[in-house]
Amino acid sequence: MKSSPDPELTKLASNFTVRDYKAARDGKHRVRIAEGVRRRFTERYILPAADGPNRHGFTMMAISCLMIEAFVSLQKGWKNSDGRSAEAFSSFFNDADLFRGFSGHEKQFYKNVRCGILHQAEATGGWKILRKGPLFDSGTNTVNAVRFMNTLQKVLNDFCDGLKAAPWDGAQWRSVCLKMDTICDNCTKI
Secondary structure, three states, X not given: OOOOOOHHHOEXXXXXXXXXXXXXXXXXXXXXXXXXXXXXXXXXXXXXXXXXXXXXXXXHHHHHHHHHHXXXXXXXXXXXXXXXXXXXXXXXXXXXXXXXXXXXXXHHHHHHHHHHHHHHOOOOOOOEEEOOOOOEEOOOOEEEHHHHHHHHHHHHHHHHHHHHHOOOOOHHHHHHHHHHHHHHXXXXXX
């Protein structure tokens, strides 16, 4: 995204700047913020790994792991995930119904997929990343990267749709606004 000399015009997503977010927040425009959040995650994480001749399951999982940590930070209202990465994955796999199959395997996923990809540039501990088969085969520790990312997109869409109906003064919106305010602060600090 192109930077602007005015930090308030920094794009958080297409058609959604820091200024747009702050105006929507101050006006309690839930739909505008929820759609901005959806576009931010879709544009940064989902679309770059979309269908194409060079798509690779490994890259899809690397991007998915980035998205999970950012997504949980948004859900929980964490200013950052320093020292909380493992907690983010545990929370995600235990809270997201569509990923319940990973429950009980979240620590191994974190260590062997997320940390393996980030620190070793490979899945470790016998975990495998493919683009076929079930979402997760716990017997072989095999993850279908295509289904994983598609399911991650469903979780994002469900969350954003739920935000639209959630009470503005509720815990969910407090967490989202806390994280979004932090993102805006990071964009506007010089």
